[in-house]
Amino acid sequence: RQADVLQHSITGSLTHPNVLALADRLASLLPSPDRHTLFASDGCSAVEAALKIAIQYWYNLRRPEKNWLIGMDQGYHGDSLGALGAGFVDDFHKPFEHSVLHHEKLPFPRPSADDPDGFEPSRSVIERHAEQLAAVIVEPLCQGSAGMRIYPAGYLNKLAGCCAENEVLLIVDEVAMGFGRTGKRFAFNHAGIDPDLVTVGKALTAGYMPMSACIVKDSIYNTFSDEGSTDCTFYHGNTYAGHPIGCAAALAALDIYEAEDTVERAAETAEKMRQWMQPMAELGCVKELRFLGMIGVVELKPEAKPLIEKIKQSLFEQGYLFRPLGNVFYLMPPLIITADELRAAIYALQQTLEEFY
Ligand SMILES: Cc1ncc(COP(=O)(O)O)c(C=O)c1O
Incomplete structure (x- = not known):
């Protein structure tokens, strides 16, 4: 049906009804619904957008020195060079190790009696680099490609608190876990947090169409304005971002998830x-x-x-x-x-x- 109405439109300077409806729908699923969404076409391109939004956010605020992105040791966020800078699986990505930036990583959580969520070593990394850090990105609760390594929700809760205290954005990459995989809509729901940026893909369309998105708090979105003395537009897009048929598939999938519990x-x-x-x-x-x-x-x-x-x-x-x-x-x-x-x-x-x- 959608193909008969509008089969394609870019979203740079343009919009269409499906993309607006899906942006509203996604915002309504987040703990704080004051959100805007940037659409992409696969998980990696949503992650790439999130990383760039985080860097430009601090640039817009005249704090360009905050430009580091760090992830968790053996994290996976896709195969583009940008994503490899924040997530790097030794077994897959070795040939590129000298071509991507490697800032220090958050160690994988190892809970102990003194540190039941295994968060303290990560806290020290964040506190040490807070002045340079734009954002931290993690796979929530489960590192997939690293071998399905699972860590406590308490870690994610403390990570969100620590990022907020240190003026570091938190990107939660829900590409693999989002829409029910962990038994809640989003894995981060187990931790009771409200991440600054959330990336989604895969189950967004139940696999029927390639489609992904980066859902961003309005407090971040609002810094991307071209109305001041400096143009803060986010010059970023993909031809198929927010594809009308992909959006229709996503809206239908979200309807079914809801109707069928x-x-x-x-x-x-x-x-x-x-x-x-x-x-x-x-x-x-x-x-x-x-x-x-x-x-x-x-x-x-x-x-x-x-x-x-x-x-x-x-x-x-x-x-x-x-x-x-x-x-x-x-x-x-x-x-x-x-x-x-x-x-x-x-x-x-x-x-x-x-x-x-
Ligand atoms: C957590 C996570 N982020 C990003 C990606 C990349 O998604 P895509 O393969 O759609 O580019 C994946 C893929 O498995 C993933 O598991």
Whole structure:
């Protein structure tokens, strides 16, 4: 239907009804709805926009020295050179290590008795560099590409507080976790925070069209004005940003998520997934199980490495496409997976692991 009305329009100096409706809709999903949205076409381009907005925000405020961007060690935010400057996975990005800026990283949280959220080492990085820092960017609660590494919501809560105290913007990259993956609409909802910038992609259109967005607080947006003595316009865009058909797909997906209570139902299915996967903890080859909403992770012991490809192949022959990350097998199924489908996939994984060990 949308293709018959308007199949394409750029959004630079122009707009169209779908892009306005989707911007309003996204703003309404955030804790503080005073927001504007910049659209892009995939997760990486939304991240790239967020990073540039953060730098130009401080430039607009006449504080150009605040131009550093830092992420968490082994974070992943896409494959552009800009995204590699803030997120860098050693296993994927080694050839580019001398071509991207590497400021100090936030260490991955290691909770301890004295520091239950594992935040204190990150606090010291932020406080040490606050004068230069434009923004911190993180994958909320789960580092996907690094091997589905999960960290406490308390860390994210403290990170938001620390960024605010030190005049550093917080970018929460919800490209992988957004729209129910963790059992809440956004992963950052577990931490009770209201990030300055939020990037979304993937599930925004339920995978039907490439579409992504960077949702920004109005206090940031308002500094991008061309009305003062200095032109503070954000000269940035992509041809397909805010594509009318992509927006229509996103609006339809958000309607369906709401009508079918997709997020609440995913939280219930997640509980079943945890119960059904639990017996795998007893297998001799398993180092650890980890869970976060509709993410179930089986990390195998290091000695399992030579068998990973064979296990993957055997599962493929049974009709299951697993994509292990190093020694990590994980389930990240569609939120609408049925109980029977999910149980069968878990059973296949368990049986196959038992067979090989
Ligand atoms: C957290 C995160 N950010 C950004 C991206 C990049 O998204 P895209 O592959 O759509 O460019 C990904 C992709 O997996 C991601 O997981």
